[in-house]
Amino acid sequence: MSWDDVDNKLKKGVDAGFVSCSESYEKAYIKKTIQEAFGKKFSSDAIDRAIESCCDSVKGNRPRDKFLACMKEKLGS
Template structure:
């Protein structure tokens, strides 16, 4: 089952990825704006976690999943790190 964050509006993210010529369905992990966007999205779902804890989970998944990183697989990884 996909993480609920995937059902939210990602249009700002998608637009920025498209303008940069990147595949919007993939997480590149190469730009700080992308990591910050994901952290802000997840903060709503994990209000008791600090932004640095969420960022650590994001960065861990950036290292453990090879590019190209499908958004759904990436979010599953981050979710498992935050729940673990």
């Protein structure tokens, strides 16, 4: 899988165009999707730190595409 696969999977949900950092289930879903896509390439802690960092740096409604771009940058892929 790739980042495009992650993006496609996240598009299927409600409010698929945005990421809600206030919803723990949504952050857990993003983490699970990244883990499925990349296996052990990124540690659980690294993914958690990237999610929290992107929640802090991507402001407003957090468009999914901007959030995923931030995740790619933070995880160095």
